[in-house]
Every structure is written in C-alpha cells, then in structure tokens.
Amino acid sequence: MKPKLHSESSGCCNCEHDHHENHNHVHNHNHDENHNHDHNHEHGGEFNLKNEILPLVVILSLYAPGVIFEHQLHNTFYSIGEYALFIPAYLLSGWSVLKTAGRNILKGRIFDETFLMTVATLGAIAIHKLPEAVGVMLFYKIGELFQDIAVSRSRNSIKALLEVRPDYANIQINGELKKVSPETVNVGDVIVVKPGEKIPLDGEIIDGNSQVDTSALTGESVPRTVRMGETVLAGMINKMGVLSIKVTKLFDESSIAKILDLVQNAKSKKAETEKFITKFARYYTPVVVFTSLAVALLPPLFISGASASEWVYRALILLVISCPCGLVISIPLGYFGGVGGAARRGILVKGSTFLDSLNAVNTVVFDKTGTLTQGVFKVVNIVPINGLNKQELLQLAAKVESHSNHPIAQSIRTAYGEKIDASDVKDYEEIAGYGIRAKVENRVVIAGSDRLLHKQQIVHENCLVEGTVIHLAVDDIYAGYIVIADEVKEDARQAIQTLKKMAVRTVMLTGDNQAIASRIAQQLGIDIYEAELLPEDKVNAIEKLISNSSKHGKVAFIGDGINDAPVIARADVGMAMGGLGSDAAIETADVVIMTDAPSKVAEAIKIARKTRTIVWQNIGFALAIKAVFIGLGILGVATMWEAVFADVGVAMLAILNATRAMK
Incomplete structure (x- = not known):
C-alpha cells in the first residue's frame, strides 16, 4: 500500500537539533581491604584455602598429642618434650600476632588486641601453661581464616579496563602508514584509523565519515555517526569507514588516560573502615593490662597472708581469659553469614568492610543506561x-x-x-x-x-x-x-520506592540530555538527578554527595560498563550490574548484582543491616561471657582451660547465630 500524503506546508523552524544520548558514565570505586595479617594473598596473590589450612594441620598435629600426653611430656628432662611440641605450635599459630604486636610497639601503638594476646600467652608460657597459650593463638588463627574466607579474594584487578587502552597508532610518515606507540605521537600529527581499530588519541577528523562505538567512554549503546570537522576521543572504536584524524591532545591528556588515572587514584582517596575490635581494644587492652597488674601487686600488699605467686598466677589467668579470641571469631563469622546469604540471592559482596559500609548507606546513586533502563x-x-x-x-x-x-x-x-x-x-x-x-x-x-x-x-x-x-x-x-x-527495567520503580521506605535518598547521574533525564526521574520517582555530565563531572558529583552526606552516612553508586569504573571506585560503596556489566566494573566494584535487577540494591542494604544486628548480638554475647569469666578468674574460681573452652563455646554459638544471616 502506498502512503497517502497531502502536501500541506507549514512554516519550517530553522532549528538544528541533534539528539545524542551521551552517557558519560565513569564509575569508580576502589575500596581496599587492609588486613593486618601476614597472608600471601594480601600482597597481590589470590587467597588459597589449601595454603591456609596446611599450617593449621601442622599445628593440630603438634597440639593434639601435646594435650593428650601433657603429663608424660611435662615429666621429661626439664620438660623438654613439652616445649618441643608446644613452642613450634605456638610460633606457627601466633607468629603473625607476635610480629604485628612487635611492629605496633615500635610505632608507638602498644595497647591493641595483638599486644594483649602476646602478653597473655607469654605469661602463660612463663607459668608453664603451654597448652593454654597455644590454644589462645590457635583460636585466633581460626578466626583469621574465617575472615579470609569471607573476603575470599582480592578485587584490585582492573585488567578489563586496561584492555581499552589503545596499543598503537597508525601515523602518516612520507606518505606511508607506520604503527607507533600512542605515547610517541605529537599534537598536530595525522593518524589513520581503519575500521575495527581503536582510536588511539583525541583529535579532529580531517577526512572520512564513519560510525564509532563510544561505549567504553560513555556507556552509550548506539554507535555515534561522525564526519569531517568533528572531534573523536581515544578509546572509541571505529566501526565503518577509514578516518584521518589530526591529533589535538597528547596521549597522557586523552580521555581514556584520564579514566585510567581516575580509577588508579581513587584508592588514595579512600579511608579504611576501622574494625570494631581495633577501636574496642584501645580502651579494653589497657584496662585489662592494668587490672592484671593490680591483681598481681595489690592483694599481697593489702591482704594478710596473701601469696604473691598465687596472685601473679591469677593475674596471668585474667590476661588469658581477657584475650578477645571469641570476640575476634564472632565478628568475621557474622559477616561470613551475611556474605554467604547475599551470594545466595545473587548479590556478591566482596568482604565484611563493604557490608559494614552498606549498612550505613543513606544515599544511592544510579547510572541510567543499563542500570535503571x-x-x-x-x-x-x-x-x-x-x-x-x-x-x-x-x-x-x-x-x-x-x-x-x-x-x-x-x-x-x-x-x-x-x-x-x-x-x-x-x-x-x-x-x-x-x-x-x-x-x-x-x-x-x-x-x-x-x-x-x-x-x-x-x-x-x-x-x-x-x-x-x-x-x-x-x-x-x-x-x-x-x-x-x-x-525502563521492570523492577526499577519498585527499587526506588523500597529505598525510599528505608529512608534512603535516590540520585541519578547521566550523560543524557535534560529532557530524557527529567522524564526517567519523574517516571521512577527519583529524588535528585543530574544530566549532561562528562566522565569527570560524575566523579565530581559523587565527591560532592559524599562531602554533603551526614557524618555516619555512606554514598553508594551502582552502574555498569567499563566507563563506570572510576565512579564506582570513588563512591563509599561501589556496586556493579554483573549479569551484563563489563569485567572492569565488576572487578572495581565492592558489590556485584549478578541478576542486573535494581531491586537487589535495596535487598543488599537489608542484608547488611540484618548482618550488622547479628554481629552486634555476637559481640554482646562474647563480652558478657568474657565479663563473667574475668570475675571468676579474679576470684580464683576459673582456670585457664575453662576460659579457653568458654571462648570455644562463644565461637560455636556465634556460628549458629551467623547462619541466620544466610536465611
């Protein structure tokens, strides 16, 4: 059927308007997890469970016979048999603690949990309570292992982002094309980009027309048509015709170089979240140490007939009882449950630090294309x-x-x-x-x-x-x-409404024009939006939101695509859409939504809040049990073994409580 047309004329408006969606998504987010443990995976290698379990097997192979045959070993010449089994087990299990305590003392940081465990266990060895000393260090090592399993592997790799870095440039020399490193090309040089090649430097097209894939820089899924006189950026991929480009910026000043720099420098802007146990130890450790000194010195001075050796023994028992082993174990186990529970729901959280940060999130910032749409x-x-x-x-x-x-x-x-x-x-x-x-x-x-x-x-x-x-x-x-x-994604509106019910503010950042951004924001009920943003504008917007956030509030950013990596790295909590998102965004993010559903953002925050509650329950229970046994130790009722086994009981109950976070 031919279309029927009437040639009715109406005044032509002399407007030329280009409708380009310019999704300059630059998500950056790099939260480094610093463990004070001397594990190989902290220094760039990946966590290997076999390598971590092997020392535990060796320790237990020394510890178990030592405990079973303690009496016989004690009765050897100068108790050499007892020392031969327990001292190697003690050093294997406690070396990281001893080393950290020594390093901290040299730096003037004396009163922490490692100092307390060092003093307590060396004191136990001094009064010939070797099994108890090893037990304290062994349970601490088990706590470390649980925490390392929860973190599981480092997420510092940004290899996928580096893949968009152009490898070469075709430069015209004496009428011939020669491949050279982009770093060697000068401003004013003419480079030639063939179909399928990456544009290596920013410049102006002086010959040719084509379509370019801008997704690495802007996240825009529709290729952009470019022609003579227009500017193109490094990192774009030429799809069709041959382009001759006059270079306008050196490689180090190009768009792709800036994105790489944003991701790498974002780490230096992050403040490490302090663990509760470290804060607690600042007050707890000196109180315990001085209380133990008082128990050892004061009763013989003021109590008639008090034996100095008996009260020194009680003081050392108090130190052993006071070691926060159960506490140290209960915290990572709670987070382990939260991380596991989130994983079962398609939410990959890359460590306990990020569950803590998620719990404090009061602003969620969304990318538009591929995230809400x-x-x-x-x-x-x-x-x-x-x-x-x-x-x-x-x-x-x-x-x-x-x-x-x-x-x-x-x-x-x-x-x-x-x-x-x-x-x-x-x-x-x-x-x-x-x-x-x-x-x-x-x-x-x-x-x-x-x-x-x-x-x-x-x-x-x-x-x-x-x-x-x-x-x-x-x-x-x-x-x-x-x-x-x-x-718009099916559950996008539901995601925004759920976050609002949780008293979380919602923000959208996009490179799109104001009209499109306004329509999407109104359709979904988003509180604040910013449009027509360049990559560096998005990082600046995130930094402004972070600086304006409440003292204890955190800002989360969720996006997809290689271009989102810098903003993901800069936010307090970086979240990436993992189902269709780029490897760079996934590697850079702290939380990965494997189903690509925006509603999972609210679910992740709910899981974090529930986990936080469970962790505090574990902390409260551990401290209560600790307080009871400290009292019994001062009265001379509790022995070191009872204290160690009380810690084991706390750990077991913490495990059972932590499983609630899985459900």
Whole structure:
C-alpha cells in the first residue's frame, strides 16, 4: 500500500537539533581491604584455602598429642618434650600476632588486641601453661581464616579496563602508514584509523565519515555517526569507514588516560573502615593490662597472708581469659553469614568492610543506561503527518531501514514485526551523519535526523522532540516521525520506592540530555538527578554527595560498563550490574548484582543491616561471657582451660547465630 500524503506546508523552524544520548558514565570505586595479617594473598596473590589450612594441620598435629600426653611430656628432662611440641605450635599459630604486636610497639601503638594476646600467652608460657597459650593463638588463627574466607579474594584487578587502552597508532610518515606507540605521537600529527581499530588519541577528523562505538567512554549503546570537522576521543572504536584524524591532545591528556588515572587514584582517596575490635581494644587492652597488674601487686600488699605467686598466677589467668579470641571469631563469622546469604540471592559482596559500609548507606546513586533502563532501544511513539496512519508510517520506516544494521533500525524492524519485502527498496544510500535515502515503491523516501530534513529543505514543524527521533519524508513531503527510547527495567520503580521506605535518598547521574533525564526521574520517582555530565563531572558529583552526606552516612553508586569504573571506585560503596556489566566494573566494584535487577540494591542494604544486628548480638554475647569469666578468674574460681573452652563455646554459638544471616 502506498502512503497517502497531502502536501500541506507549514512554516519550517530553522532549528538544528541533534539528539545524542551521551552517557558519560565513569564509575569508580576502589575500596581496599587492609588486613593486618601476614597472608600471601594480601600482597597481590589470590587467597588459597589449601595454603591456609596446611599450617593449621601442622599445628593440630603438634597440639593434639601435646594435650593428650601433657603429663608424660611435662615429666621429661626439664620438660623438654613439652616445649618441643608446644613452642613450634605456638610460633606457627601466633607468629603473625607476635610480629604485628612487635611492629605496633615500635610505632608507638602498644595497647591493641595483638599486644594483649602476646602478653597473655607469654605469661602463660612463663607459668608453664603451654597448652593454654597455644590454644589462645590457635583460636585466633581460626578466626583469621574465617575472615579470609569471607573476603575470599582480592578485587584490585582492573585488567578489563586496561584492555581499552589503545596499543598503537597508525601515523602518516612520507606518505606511508607506520604503527607507533600512542605515547610517541605529537599534537598536530595525522593518524589513520581503519575500521575495527581503536582510536588511539583525541583529535579532529580531517577526512572520512564513519560510525564509532563510544561505549567504553560513555556507556552509550548506539554507535555515534561522525564526519569531517568533528572531534573523536581515544578509546572509541571505529566501526565503518577509514578516518584521518589530526591529533589535538597528547596521549597522557586523552580521555581514556584520564579514566585510567581516575580509577588508579581513587584508592588514595579512600579511608579504611576501622574494625570494631581495633577501636574496642584501645580502651579494653589497657584496662585489662592494668587490672592484671593490680591483681598481681595489690592483694599481697593489702591482704594478710596473701601469696604473691598465687596472685601473679591469677593475674596471668585474667590476661588469658581477657584475650578477645571469641570476640575476634564472632565478628568475621557474622559477616561470613551475611556474605554467604547475599551470594545466595545473587548479590556478591566482596568482604565484611563493604557490608559494614552498606549498612550505613543513606544515599544511592544510579547510572541510567543499563542500570535503571534496559540499554535496549524500543519504539515508544509513532506520529504520522499529512494523511498517513501509524501502521503505514512504521511500515515505510521498516522498509527504508531494512538494509541497516544500526540498533535504531533494528528497533524499528522489531516494532513492525512482520516480514519485510525488501524487493520494493531500491537505490539504498546511507548519508553519513544524517540518515538514509532510498526508493520505496518508486517513491523517494528519506529517514533520519532533523538535520537531514533541513539539508533536503523539507518543510516541517517538529524540530525539538524529546528522545531519539527518526523523521520521515516521501517525495520531499514530511510524513511524520518515530520516537525511540530506552526501556525502563521492570523492577526499577519498585527499587526506588523500597529505598525510599528505608529512608534512603535516590540520585541519578547521566550523560543524557535534560529532557530524557527529567522524564526517567519523574517516571521512577527519583529524588535528585543530574544530566549532561562528562566522565569527570560524575566523579565530581559523587565527591560532592559524599562531602554533603551526614557524618555516619555512606554514598553508594551502582552502574555498569567499563566507563563506570572510576565512579564506582570513588563512591563509599561501589556496586556493579554483573549479569551484563563489563569485567572492569565488576572487578572495581565492592558489590556485584549478578541478576542486573535494581531491586537487589535495596535487598543488599537489608542484608547488611540484618548482618550488622547479628554481629552486634555476637559481640554482646562474647563480652558478657568474657565479663563473667574475668570475675571468676579474679576470684580464683576459673582456670585457664575453662576460659579457653568458654571462648570455644562463644565461637560455636556465634556460628549458629551467623547462619541466620544466610536465611
């Protein structure tokens, strides 16, 4: 059926408006987890469970016979048999504690948990309570192991991000092309970029037209058409024609170099979250040490008949009882349960520090494309003009776009949904930077941007239409336009509403224009949005939100794509969409949403809050048991073994309580 058109003219508005979605997503986020343990995986290697269990097996192979045959070993010459088994076990299990305590003492940090354990266990050895001394260090090592399992592996790799770094540039030398390092190219040099190659440096096109994939820099899923006189950036991928580019910036000043720099420097801006046990030890350790000194020195001075050796023994028992082993174990176990529970729900949390930070989140910042929206383009409106109906306009567009592989053309064909008879389409021509011209049923049809209508001097009124717009004309008569937009994810609105109920503020950052950003924000109920942002603008926006956040509040950012890595790294909590997200974003993020569902953000915060509650229950219980046994130790009722076994009991109950976080 031929479209019916009436040549009614209306005043042409002399406006030229490009509708480009410019998603300059730069997500950066790098939260380094610093463990004060001397494990190999802290220094760049990956956590290896076998390597961690092997020392424990050796320790237990020494410790178990020592405990079973303690009496016989004690009765050897100068108790040499007892020392031969327990001292190696003590050094193997407690070396990291002894080393850390010694290092901290040299730095002037005396009163911490490692100092307390060192004094207590050396005191136990001094009064010949070797099994108890080893037991204290052994249970601490088990606590370390649980914490390391929870963290599981380092997330410092940004290899995927480095892959967008261009390897070479084709430079024209004496009329010939030569491959050189991008770092050696100077401003003003002319480079040639062939189809499929990465653009190695920022510059201006002096010859050629093409389409470029900008997703590495902007997150934009639709390739951008570029032509002579336009600026292109390093990291973009040339899709079609050969481009000659005059270099305008050195490589170190290029866009991709800045993104790499943002990710790498973000680490230095992060303040490590202090563990509760470290804060607690600042007060707890000196109190215990001075209380033990008082127990050892004061009773013999003021109590008639008090034995100095008996009260020194009680003081050492008090030190052993006071060692925060159960406490040290209970904290990582609680987080271990939270991390495991989150993983079962498709939320990968990369360590206990980030559960702590998630618990304090009061602002969640979303990227738009691929996070709140599908990143898949869809026809949302068809507006026929001059006698056509919607189906006729859509059919016309589907036919004229039948030979194009552009995502916009694909979305039009998908919306049409019927088999297209391409035999009607002749003289097909792509007009670079404008659109398409072809003959359909012997009528000249053009489809493209508003610029194309002005170029062809076609009278029309609809210059400024929100979104990505394809205008059509038949035989130089305006036929209407089709609006194409990114589709909002099904659970995006639910995600925003759930966060609001949890008293969490929502923010959207996007490189899109104001009109599109405003529509999405209103549709979803987002509190604040910022549009038309460049990559560095997004990092600045995150830093402003962090500085304006309450003292104890945290800012989380969730995005996808390589370009999101710097913002993910800069936020207090960086979250990445893992199902379709890039490897760089996943590696840089602290939390990865494996299902790509925005609603999982609220679920992750709920899990963090529940985990925090369980951890504090474990802490409270451990301290209560500790207080009881300290009292019994001072009264001379509790022995060191009872104290050690009390710690084991606390640890077991902590394990059972931590499993609640898995459900």
